Amino acid sequence: MDSTRRTILSAGAVVAATKAAPHIFAQQPGNRGNGKFYERGAVRIYYEEAGSGFPLMLLPGGGLNSTISFFTGNSPFNAIEEFREEYRAITADLRNAPSGQSTGPVEAGRPWESYADDQLGLMDHLGIDKFVVMGFCIGGPFIWSLLKRAPDRVAAAVLAQPVGWRPEMRDPKYPGNFWKSWPGTLTAKRPEIPMQTAEQFTVRMFETNPDFVFTVSRDFVRNCQNPVLILPDEVPAHPYAVAMECAMLAPKAEVSLFPWKEPKERIPLAVRQIHSFLRAHRPAA
Numbered sequence: 001m002d003s004t005r006r007t008i009l010s011a012g013a014v015v016a017a018t019k020a021a022p023h024i025f026a027q028q029p030g031n032r033g034n035g036k037f038y039e040r041g042a043v044r045i046y047y048e049e050a051g052s053g054f055p056l057m058l059l060p061g062g063g064l065n066s067t068i069s070f071f072t073g074n075s076p077f078n079a080i081e082e083f084r085e086e087y088r089a090i091t092a093d094l095r096n097a098p099s100g101q102s103t104g105p106v107e108a109g110r111p112w113e114s115y116a117d118d119q120l121g122l123m124d125h126l127g128i129d130k131f132v133v134m135g136f137c138i139g140g141p142f143i144w145s146l147l148k149r150a151p152d153r154v155a156a157a158v159l160a161q162p163v164g165w166r167p168e169m170r171d172p173k174y175p176g177n178f179w180k181s182w183p184g185t186l187t188a189k190r191p192e193i194p195m196q197t198a199e200q201f202t203v204r205m206f207e208t209n210p211d212f213v214f215t216v217s218r219d220f221v222r223n224c225q226n227p228v229l230i231l232p233d234e235v236p237a238h239p240y241a242v243a244m245e246c247a248m249l250a251p252k253a254e255v256s257l258f259p260w261k262e263p264k265e266r267i268p269l270a271v272r273q274i275h276s277f278l279r280a281h282r283p284a285a
Helices: 003-016 022-026 068-072 079-083 111-125 139-149 182-189 195-207 218-223 240-249 264-281
Strands: 036-040 043-050 054-059 087-092 131-136 154-160 228-231 253-255
Touching: 036 111, 043 079, 043 111, 054 079, 054 111, 054 139, 068 079, 068 087, 079 087, 079 131, 087 111, 111 139, 111 195, 131 139, 131 264, 139 154, 139 218, 154 264, 182 195, 218 240, 228 240, 228 264, 240 253
Parallel strands: 054 087, 054 131, 131 154, 154 228, 228 253
Antiparallel strands: 036 043, 043 087
């Protein structure tokens, strides 16, 4: 990638995030809305809504234990509270997250596709066609999957601290292998699910020809015309190199300052940029 592209991305991040929003640090979890269930055959997805406005799908982090509680626990900021005043915020527990309320078959042959079924199915259930989406951690690959499956429905996407593939993940002892404990944790809670099925699910999801962002190829990202904003991280499961490669490849990508989570005083700048990005790309009322 040429130096001009790198300069534009870096400069854009600084210009777009020039003023903090101090109220973020004073947030309290508050009432996120009434939890409900969306059912489709044997699938039962627990979801919550808060606020009003253009639909915003929020995909919590936490790997295969991705649940709504992420936003009041491990998230850098509470995205539900931050965006509910301007958007109809919609979020859900991931199917079969051990600590969550969403359940359904373990589709070992199509793991990523089954999650996209749930996410798009929920939006269909709510009568929503077009929406914006923000995902943390495992939400990154989920978003690329949605952009591949339904590009005309996603007006813009924000990928915060996205997971990605590192060659070191081939080592079973590598701390970035966040999926290794999931089969045992899930089957302990739901003994009707065979351990072999749960293990096959994670192997297909993360270890069968793994590369890049797991769900799409570099060629797909290179040709993706949806606007994306990427907030990189650099921990074992969230490789900076992969996040920045996506930012350089995607023709309509923007990137945040880095690091954006530390010191914590930088978080409001990142949130301000997310607000500006979504306002710029959501359809007019």
